[in-house]
Amino acid sequence: MELTSEKEPKMLIVTVQEARIDAASALQFKDEIRRVTEGGVDPVLLDLHHVEFIDSSGLGAIVAAMKHLAPERQLVLAGFTPTVEKVFKLTRMDTVFSIFSRVEDGIAALQRKEA
């Protein structure tokens, strides 16, 4: 499970460089996101545009990541592909997260936010 991170003004962008967050990779995802976000203070934008498939284990891992960063740091999700969007909608998790279909829109929203 490869995650890359990029420091931007007012946010840390974490990009999932894999096509799946599933039962086989959920644990690694949780470990990696803790590692790349360690020590920071800014909100985290999770760029999921490479992720074509997520199952309920992957969804649970993203929820765990949000809880890990809360309450100080917000986790914003961006770059939803159709199957990822479907899982969030069906489970109504789309009502819990800040979600932007396009990564640029998520970045713009975080930049507009007062620190």
Added chain:
Amino acid sequence: MALTPVLAPFDIQVDSSEIAVRDALAQVLIGLGPLDLDIEEAGTVELVLAEALNNIVEHAYGPDDHTGTIKIGCYHQSNGIHLRIEDDGVMMPEGKLPLGRPQDLEGDMMDLPEGGFGWFLIQDLAKDVCYERVGDSNRLDLRLAIALGDAD
């Protein structure tokens, strides 16, 4: 005169492990290739099957038992794609299908569920979901109302 089915029925078999689940999903999607599913439809098949298979790996066999096998049978009819998933692991609790209720997302963020979505997704996306304990095996049948009307 009966038309030739678009898709010949097929079976696959994999060992019980999280990585083998990926292999099984890929094999089933390749097998369904002749139906020419769009991204949305293929996503539904993959999601339902992934949840059913993950459940077998995690609960029927348990995370340490990689010796179990999982069989998946697939055929296509005019009312959709039919899947039969079989394993020789432990029985479902009380021998019944879990209810698959939606999770409660009200209340504090720290109390949000990190699991328990699997059966809800299966029940929501699949039709005619039926579980039966047959001898020492579990048998789950379900239908996905996808690729309708162009078989039989």
